[in-house]
Amino acid sequence: MFLPTRLIVIARRCLPRLDSIGVARHASTYKTTYTKRNEGVDSIKKSVFMSQSTNVFVNLALEHWLYRNFNFSNHHVLLCYINDPCVVFGRHQNPWLECNVHAAEKEGIALVRRNSGGGTVYHDKGNLNLTFFSRRDRYNRNYNLKIITNTLLRHWDLNSEINKRDDIIVDGDYKVSGSAAKLGMSNAYHHCTLLVKVNKANLNSILEKKENGIVTNATTSTHSAIMNLSDINPNIHMKKLIACIGWEYMRTKALVCEDGEYDFVQQQKGFQYINPNEHWFPGINQFINDFGSWDWNYGKTPKFTITRTFDVSTNDDKIHRLNLNLEIENGIVEGIRMNLPAGLVSTSDQDVSVISNLRGTRYNHEVTEKIISEIGKIVTLNTIQSIDENNVRRFDEATLQ
Structure with a gap:
């Protein structure tokens, strides 16, 4: 060429x-100077x-x-x-x-x-x-x-x-x-x-x-x-x-x-x-x-949400299914929300800050994987005493803090 x-x-x-x-x-x-479609x-x-x-x-x-x-x-x-x-x-x-x-x-x-x-x-x-x-x-x-x-x-x-x-x-x-x-x-x-x-x-x-x-x-x-x-x-x-x-x-x-x-x-x-x-x-x-x-x-991408469902195990050898929801606007992570079984809370401020600090960052595939990995660490460190499968609490990053 x-x-x-x-x-x-x-x-x-x-x-x-x-x-x-x-x-x-x-x-x-x-x-x-033209006035008609076919003129000229x-x-x-x-x-x-x-x-x-x-x-x-x-x-x-x-x-x-x-x-x-x-x-x-x-x-x-x-x-x-x-x-x-x-x-x-x-x-x-x-x-x-x-x-x-x-x-x-x-x-x-x-x-x-x-x-x-x-x-x-x-x-x-x-x-x-x-x-x-x-x-x-x-x-x-x-x-x-x-x-x-x-x-x-x-x-x-x-x-x-x-x-x-x-x-x-x-x-x-x-x-x-x-x-x-x-x-x-x-x-x-x-x-x-x-x-x-x-x-x-x-x-x-x-x-x-x-x-x-x-x-x-x-x-x-x-x-x-x-x-x-x-x-x-x-x-x-x-x-x-x-x-x-x-x-x-x-x-x-x-x-x-x-x-x-x-x-x-x-x-x-x-x-x-x-x-x-x-x-x-x-x-x-x-x-x-x-x-x-x-x-x-990426910033001009229309607003979207991502929902990921994944299983984690706790120290009491129980498997729990969690839902992660990310809200993305203008390519930026604007919201991170999770559906967690009642009683599951974090005892590690560091782990929680990893999740909350991702808010306001540019979205990419690794963001979701990083959040899932950190949640897995949190859950592994916490043994759930009792879980009511029909009682699921919603947590966002502010609640976890």
Whole structure:
């Protein structure tokens, strides 16, 4: 995907220039007087931007920069990019519910929250990301997906369908693409993945949920059987696919899925390799920092609770079942509550302080395990004289102190 320096310079010259306030403009986009959806359709130009970065934080920042700053009045854009291994979840999702956060972090796989809704996806260099930008009143997800399905049919004689969830499916019900979108006051984008040759073993293991007992109103993903395009036709590879989709995008009229005339194709802006850095896109570094921050990726998680039930034994050789409840808000442990059998209290201030001091800390998988371990120590040190199974007292950290 990376071009020699000389070619990058040439490609850069083809980019719209940046004005003093960081808004990308092209001579054809200065016309801003329009009143109807189809006014000036023939003058709409199209470009295919190809990011030179494989960093998910950088590419999401580039996507957000274009959404915020580019003028799509008479210039529609298709952005293509490929990421290093990462997990991308929707704006309103809970990462601990959607994937194996602990395993991903251990493997050095980035986890990031995107600005659009939808479900969680795994990316690696076998996955192509496509973002279709337009004015809000010209947003058309079906049009965009047909660019892809038409490409697969035209170049590889591969029949694919768009289902009711706006997934692209093949061979009956195998998913090769999923979608999400961001709709603003004036601009909009629809982005989708396309499974070309993804490591399915990694995908399945990382997207396997490990946290149990989570209760939340967060959006949950719909799991589907998947297939790589290369599994269907080994001649489908990334570079050719990008070229073919880009060509299909530029040859298709701006608002209807019809081939344009030769003159129409010649008028398009073509392929442009772009380098998403501060020099090219002033202000993008702040977006990169935002997408990489804990506050965004975990702190924006909708409020949730975790309930864990576990057995402990006391010195009198009795087994007792305990319930632990954690309340998490903005990714922070705000409450720790336990249901304990009557008569079970702590005689160790140190043990109790371990539990109470975790309140106000950032949640992760180890927090729950640490609390369970400490409770086990407390119970082991205390022999319960008598237990009424129907009489369970509720303790929070304040009660235990």
